[in-house]
Amino acid sequence: MDAGEGLQELAMKIRLAVFALLPLVACGPLGPIPGGRLSGAAGPSEVASWDAAADVENAQLETRPSDPYSVNTWFAALGSELYVPTSMILGPKRPTKRSWVAHVAEDPRVRIRLGREVYERVAVRVTDAGEYDRARAALEGKYGIEPEDRDPEREIWIFRLDPRSE
Numbered sequence: 001m002d003a004g005e006g007l008q009e010l011a012m013k014i015r016l017a018v019f020a021l022l023p024l025v026a027c028g029p030l031g032p033i034p035g036g037r038l039s040g041a042a043g044p045s046e047v048a049s050w051d052a053a054a055d056v057e058n059a060q061l062e063t064r065p066s067d068p069y070s071v072n073t074w075f076a077a078l079g080s081e082l083y084v085p086t087s088m089i090l091g092p093k094r095p096t097k098r099s100w101v102a103h104v105a106e107d108p109r110v111r112i113r114l115g116r117e118v119y120e121r122v123a124v125r126v127t128d129a130g131e132y133d134r135a136r137a138a139l140e141g142k143y144g145i146e147p148e149d150r151d152p153e154r155e156i157w158i159f160r161l162d163p164r165s166e
Helices: 003-026 099-106 129-143
Strands: 059-063 069-073 076-078 081-085 109-114 117-125 158-163
Touching (some): 059 099, 069 099, 076 129, 129 158
Antiparallel strands (some): 059 069, 059 109, 076 081, 081 158, 109 117, 117 158
């Protein structure tokens, strides 16, 4: 086999791998690659406690209902409240540089998948200092972020995911 045939064979393998992964990406994000509409069983609109999701490491957040866009994200729960931060350690230091944040600014309706259930919510930016501090402490505790690990130049927004009233 010459170099040209070897490259053609490699290109074919790459195409097959991409086509094999497309169904996974189409129903949600794959690592850092955004996905589309999330699949899963519908979760209840009212949740008294998110304790059942305590063992879930990462969630998938879907924005832009008209053209679903989903990303992997961190989350923390405090009783019946569920919180999602913008980037706490990686990626753009300004929340407005993230596509999903721009989508939420245009339409706050989101869906979040925790495990196998998908919950319809509305994202509300936390502006109360006390609530923000409690949510941030819960997020940092869950993901093991120490105060010395904080990047003083990183702006972090936190969204509370409230039940939809629709």
